[in-house]
Amino acid sequence: MTPFECDDRPKEExxxxxxxxxxxxxxRSAFFGLFALQHRGQESAGIxxxxxxxxxxxxxxxLVSQVxxxxxxASLKGNMAIGHTRYSTTGASVLRNAxxxxxxxxxxEIAVAHNGNVINAQELRxxxxxxxxHFDSTSDSEILARMLVRHLDRGPEAAVSEVMxxxxxxxxxxxxxxxxxxxxxxxxxIRPLTAGRLGEGYMIASETCAFGPVGGVPERELEAxxxxxxxxxxxxxxxxxxxxxxxxxxxEFIYFARPDSTMHGTLLYSARERMGENLALEHPVExxxxxxxxxxxxxxxxxxxxxxxxxxxxxxTKSRYIHRTFIAPDQRMREMGVRMKLTPLVEHLxxxxxxxxxxxxVRGTTTKQIVKLMFESGAKEVHVRITAPPIEFPCFYGIxxxxxxxxxxxxxxxxxxxxxxxxxxxxxxxxEGAVKSVGTRGKENFCLACFNGKYPIPVPENxxxxxxxxxxxxxDASAIAPxxxxxxxx
Ligand code: SF4
Numbered sequence: 001m002t003p004f005e006c007d008d009r010p011k012e013e014x015x016x017x018x019x020x021x022x023x024x025x026x027x028r029s030a031f032f033g034l035f036a037l038q039h040r041g042q043e044s045a046g047i048x049x050x051x052x053x054x055x056x057x058x059x060x061x062x063l064v065s066q067v068x069x070x071x072x073x074a075s076l077k078g079n080m081a082i083g084h085t086r087y088s089t090t091g092a093s094v095l096r097n098a099x100x101x102x103x104x105x106x107x108x109e110i111a112v113a114h115n116g117n118v119i120n121a122q123e124l125r126x127x128x129x130x131x132x133x134h135f136d137s138t139s140d141s142e143i144l145a146r147m148l149v150r151h152l153d154r155g156p157e158a159a160v161s162e163v164m165x166x167x168x169x170x171x172x173x174x175x176x177x178x179x180x181x182x183x184x185x186x187x188x189x190i191r192p193l194t195a196g197r198l199g200e201g202y203m204i205a206s207e208t209c210a211f212g213p214v215g216g217v218p219e220r221e222l223e224a225x226x227x228x229x230x231x232x233x234x235x236x237x238x239x240x241x242x243x244x245x246x247x248x249x250x251x252e253f254i255y256f257a258r259p260d261s262t263m264h265g266t267l268l269y270s271a272r273e274r275m276g277e278n279l280a281l282e283h284p285v286e287x288x289x290x291x292x293x294x295x296x297x298x299x300x301x302x303x304x305x306x307x308x309x310x311x312x313x314x315x316x317t318k319s320r321y322i323h324r325t326f327i328a329p330d331q332r333m334r335e336m337g338v339r340m341k342l343t344p345l346v347e348h349l350x351x352x353x354x355x356x357x358x359x360x361x362v363r364g365t366t367t368k369q370i371v372k373l374m375f376e377s378g379a380k381e382v383h384v385r386i387t388a389p390p391i392e393f394p395c396f397y398g399i400x401x402x403x404x405x406x407x408x409x410x411x412x413x414x415x416x417x418x419x420x421x422x423x424x425x426x427x428x429x430x431x432e433g434a435v436k437s438v439g440t441r442g443k444e445n446f447c448l449a450c451f452n453g454k455y456p457i458p459v460p461e462n463x464x465x466x467x468x469x470x471x472x473x474x475x476d477a478s479a480i481a482p483x484x485x486x487x488x489x490x
Contacts (some may be wrong), residue, residue, distance in 0.1 A: 017039030026077035048111030116170035188246030189224025246456030278301025283427025291315030350378030364408035
């Protein structure tokens with residue numbers, strides 16, 4: 001963790017996309033598409049392009065706008081491209097782990113962009129190294145890329161099927177070779193991936209919100225265990241592996257994905273409004289105003305307000321200009337914590353009984369600071385309502401949360417947690433309420449492991465050992481460690 005990653009929200013690992021144009025500048029479209037996926041990763045960004053014979057790439061640490069200067073983009077000539085934004089959960093946050101991963105193969109140079117987490121990475125890496133494979137990075141994505149390369153001589157369908165047979169975990173992937181653009185999703189379908197059209201060409205992206213800015217039209221989500229292959233003959237879908245237990249990460253619906261994206265046919269803004277509605281039904285309370293934690297809590301707060309009849313009121317503003325910075329916070333800034341990000345609207349809060357709506361509680365540190373801010377601004381009561389069910393178990397499928405002993409809901413019962421964060425009352429949406437808010441699919445169509453501990457893809461012991469460490473966390477979880485600045489997501 002760098003000094004700037006002490007945000008108490010779960011973090012998405014990555015965003016991926018792929019562009020195929022019959023002719024033209026695919027890198028430019030990838031660049032604008034990546035802007036729309038910036039929320040899925042802000043540590044590094046990269047684009048790889050094919051001109052039909054060579055694959056070239058540019059990647060660096062930083063935001064999309066920082067990595068791609070006009071000169072860098074101009075150097076990427078070709079009609080096929082893949083792109084990647086990264087937040088690291090496996091492998092250090094260093095340039096050699098930035099993506100796309102670049103490899104030589106029997107079909108020439110290839111580049112691979114991966115969102116997710118390979119849970120049998122250690123075992124596969126050992127086996128591949130024993131067979132003479134050399135790795136340039138410590139990332140699990142390179143293992144997946146080199147596994148693909150090993151089998152490309154049998155054609156793209158066979159190579160992707162072999163990856164799906166051997167690689168366990170969550171992965172939505174885009175690949176560019178000199179002649180092909182490929183996309184595929186793991187057999188449990190945990191991370192999202194959608195294919196569609198882009199004029200006379202095609203597009204693949206983690207989220208539908210990436211299509212609009214470049215003029216693309218999303219057509220359909222890839223199914224679990226499905227691949228899409230694009231070349232000059234068109235776009236074709238093929239099954240790489242039968243569907244396995246699991247399904248889309250419920251957290252994509254609650255928080256990670258952008259509210260203007262559509263998943264399972266549902267606009268996420270609407271799903272989040274329904275989460276607020278169901279939260280009001282499950283946890284009603286008498287109060288004067290419903291206040292969202294901006295920005296992610298806004299749709300749910302509107303839903304809560306609509307069902308409860310209690311007025312919606314903004315209670316704080318969020319700085320638009322604080323996000324990851326490369327300037328170390330000093331002691332004074334650390335003490336300011338959440339105030340760096342949120343400014344209370346004292347006139348709206350003073351003397352009010354507040355229902356505070358937010359999406360999730362991980363360690364509880366941020367919620368505790370926001371509740372304190374509400375009381376300091378004159379609120380009489382603060383009733384916290386959360387659209388994610390209690391997070392009691394760590395995620396091994398590409399989301400950076402915390403180990404079990406750091407998770408507030410695993411360490412404390414409801415009453416203890418209320419006392420810890422200092423609120424008047426606390427209510428979480430149930431798993432059933434969250435799933436119902438998303439649409440008509442049943443619980444079996446989602447990964448719910450961080451809520452119920454039922455991991456759809458068995459997790460090797462070497463990963464669970466640390467994450468399930470039962471030793472109590474040292475010190476007060478609310479303390480801000482030296483070198484850390486508590487920020488909400490940007
Ligand atoms: S464990 Fe939780 S965060 Fe991880 S994939 Fe499953 S639902 Fe998503």
